[in-house]
Amino acid sequence: MLPKRAQLSQLPTHWDLLVIGGGITGAGVALLASQLGIRVLLVEQKDYAWGTSSRSSKMVHGGLRYLSQGNLRLTRESLREREIYLKELPHLVKRVPYLFPISKGQFPGRGIMGIALWLYDKLAGVNERRWLNTAELNELWPSYTNPNALGAYCYSDALTDDSRLVMRVLQEASANGAELINYVRAEDIKLHNGTSQVTLVDAHTNDTHTVYAQQVINATGAWADSLSGTANKIRPLRGSHLVIPTNLLPANSCLTLLHPRDKRPVFIFPWQGSTLIGTTDHDHQDSLQIEAQASHNEIEYLLEVVKTVFPKNTVNTSDISSVQAGVRPVISSGKAKKPSQERREHLVWRGAGRINVSGGKLTTFRVIALDALKEAGFIDGPTHRRLYRQGHLFEHSITWPKGLGDPLAPAPSQNELLAWWQWCIRHEQVQHLDDLLLRRTHVGNHQQDGGHALLLEHAPWLQRELGWSKQRWQQELTRYQAIWQQFYQIQK
Numbered sequence: 001m002l003p004k005r006a007q008l009s010q011l012p013t014h015w016d017l018l019v020i021g022g023g024i025t026g027a028g029v030a031l032l033a034s035q036l037g038i039r040v041l042l043v044e045q046k047d048y049a050w051g052t053s054s055r056s057s058k059m060v061h062g063g064l065r066y067l068s069q070g071n072l073r074l075t076r077e078s079l080r081e082r083e084i085y086l087k088e089l090p091h092l093v094k095r096v097p098y099l100f101p102i103s104k105g106q107f108p109g110r111g112i113m114g115i116a117l118w119l120y121d122k123l124a125g126v127n128e129r130r131w132l133n134t135a136e137l138n139e140l141w142p143s144y145t146n147p148n149a150l151g152a153y154c155y156s157d158a159l160t161d162d163s164r165l166v167m168r169v170l171q172e173a174s175a176n177g178a179e180l181i182n183y184v185r186a187e188d189i190k191l192h193n194g195t196s197q198v199t200l201v202d203a204h205t206n207d208t209h210t211v212y213a214q215q216v217i218n219a220t221g222a223w224a225d226s227l228s229g230t231a232n233k234i235r236p237l238r239g240s241h242l243v244i245p246t247n248l249l250p251a252n253s254c255l256t257l258l259h260p261r262d263k264r265p266v267f268i269f270p271w272q273g274s275t276l277i278g279t280t281d282h283d284h285q286d287s288l289q290i291e292a293q294a295s296h297n298e299i300e301y302l303l304e305v306v307k308t309v310f311p312k313n314t315v316n317t318s319d320i321s322s323v324q325a326g327v328r329p330v331i332s333s334g335k336a337k338k339p340s341q342e343r344r345e346h347l348v349w350r351g352a353g354r355i356n357v358s359g360g361k362l363t364t365f366r367v368i369a370l371d372a373l374k375e376a377g378f379i380d381g382p383t384h385r386r387l388y389r390q391g392h393l394f395e396h397s398i399t400w401p402k403g404l405g406d407p408l409a410p411a412p413s414q415n416e417l418l419a420w421w422q423w424c425i426r427h428e429q430v431q432h433l434d435d436l437l438l439r440r441t442h443v444g445n446h447q448q449d450g451g452h453a454l455l456l457e458h459a460p461w462l463q464r465e466l467g468w469s470k471q472r473w474q475q476e477l478t479r480y481q482a483i484w485q486q487f488y489q490i491q492k
């Protein structure tokens with residue numbers, strides 16, 4: 001639970017640590033710092049998880065792809081972290097069967113995949129993989145059609161609700177005393193008598209407030225270059241997903257397919273009562289000042305997979321509930337590699353009066369946070385190693401309404417949804433309707449009208465809960481519709 005959003009002008013001016021960015025990386029840094037007794041303030045220019053951390057593939061995973069690229073360290077680290085969250089956050093991170101069909105003459109074939117998955121399991125300390133023959137594959141995916149299929153490897157990884165994972169981490173940080181404030185932008189970091197001086201701007205009022213911190217950690221992901229104080233390092237790569245009603249494309253496990261065009265892996269998987277298909281990997285040329293938007297080509301590319309492996313399935317653009325596009329903060333190799341060939345590790349580097357951290361994965365946020373805190377001088381090498389090995393992260397038991405954040409829960413009933421909304425409004429610094437419908441809950445992702453009808457039906461109740469006048473309600477409704485139509489609605 002978070003306290004009510006503070007007034008920017010009332011925040012203390014002196015801090016041990018200022019964290020800029022309220023995605024999973026910033027949240028992780030704030031949590032670990034708060035556990036170490038560091039006085040930490042975190043600011044987020046929009047809403048918590050507004051950036052990439054609500055637009056991922058929702059996987060807490062080792063990443064078979066990284067293994068195939070020979071990136072053993074990232075795979076091992078990610079698998080280790082996956083096992084930690086499966087134990088520590090069982091309602092939020094769920095083990096899911098993943099299927100990798102193999103057909104005659106395919107590369108990688110059954111032999112290589114068998115060895116890769118043996119290693120994958122070994123690195124995670126589990127024994128989950130098994131071979132399924134075609135009958136067993138068709139039992140799980142009855143309409144999967146491939147006359148050359150030999151069967152499929154079944155292994156396990158995990159799914160989560162990415163924006164709720166960020167909220168859970170922030171709630172833990174807040175319970176330890178971290179101060180968190182959304183809709184506050186950090187600008188202009190300067191060194192002042194050995195401490196960092198940062199101007200903060202309230203996105204609602206444009207009021208400014210100057211704070212001083214012993215250390216500043218710039219955890220702004222794809223936006224990191226704009227505050228790094230160094231040469232640019234980020235190659236923003238956009239990835240998009242389609243959200244499809246589950247009755248049109250039922251999914252009970254995660255199907256991993258190689259795209260017929262370029263052999264990139266594409267996943268089809270169940271998520272909170274819908275089926276998700278993703279993702280793509282393109283250089284993001286648009287301004288980072290506006291939300292990322294899936295292109296027409298990306299939508300076609302993803303639908304092509306469905307048409308190839310489910311030829312009888314008639315899903316087309318008009319069936320899509322919504323699209324979701326995010327920008328990966330990938331550390332550029334500086335070489336003209338294809339987007340998918342860029343490595344996905346994080347990087348920590350110094351700029352004047354700040355430590356920058358970007359890249360990596362949702363799954364490895366704890367490791368990223370430890371590295372950033374070490375570079376900032378809050379922990380030494382032995383403490384870093386001890387905390388890394390310790391694994392344990394969550395001390396406080398925070399009880400959410402049933403089903404909220406469960407990646408595999410079916411779509412909520414109206415009563416459940418209203419209970420979720422009420423809880424989030426009361427405890428999670430909801431400032432706008434998109435916070436409530438696209439990040440605290442996901443009605444806006446799952447419903448073809450973005451949840452508009454529900455908003456109208458419950459308008460008086462929502463107005464009361466949110467404490468908004470009629471005029472404010474109308475403004476917020478208009479704002480939400482504009483955001484949803486431009487960035488989430490499929491352009492037919």
Ligand SMILES: Cc1cc2nc3c(=O)[nH]c(=O)nc-3n(C[C@H](O)[C@H](O)[C@H](O)COP(=O)(O)OP(=O)(O)OC[C@H]3O[C@@H](n4cnc5c(N)ncnc54)[C@H](O)[C@@H]3O)c2cc1C
Pocket residue numbers: 020021022023024025026043044045046047048049050051052053054055056057058059060061184185186187219220221222223227237238239240279280326327328329358359360361362363364
């Ligand atoms: C399509 C896609 C699929 C992915 N799938 C997976 C997956 O399945 N599993 C996995 O482990 N990883 C996945 N990733 C990677 C993962 O999502 C990212 O690595 C992670 O979310 C990055 O988190 P972050 O906190 O660094 O960045 P963000 O979540 O983008 O957070 C940075 C925040 O900084 C804020 N900010 C920017 N400038 C300022 C400023 N001046 N002042 C204040 N705040 C500011 C932004 O608004 C933003 O909210 C995926 C990424 C993409 C794009």
